[in-house]
Amino acid sequence: MSNPINSKTPMDKSNLTCPYCQSLKIMRHGFSVRKSGEKLQRYWCNECDRTFTLKNA
Incomplete structure (x- = not known):
């Protein structure tokens, strides 16, 4: 049985x-x-030195 919370x-x-x-x-x-209040993970590109989130990716 799977746990719906996880x-x-x-x-x-x-x-x-x-x-x-x-x-x-x-x-x-x-x-x-x-x-x-939504919390989004930010990512940084080591090549072009820009940051982005998956929402604007």
Whole structure:
């Protein structure tokens, strides 16, 4: 029986690329909090030195 509280499956980050330069050299870079209180993981690209979240990727 699966637990509905823990039913979220982990995201596959093996294909996470930078939306600006398509580099695979991505590192987590803190969080961004929206006005609604939604907390989004920020990522940093080691190639083009830009940050992004998956919401704007």
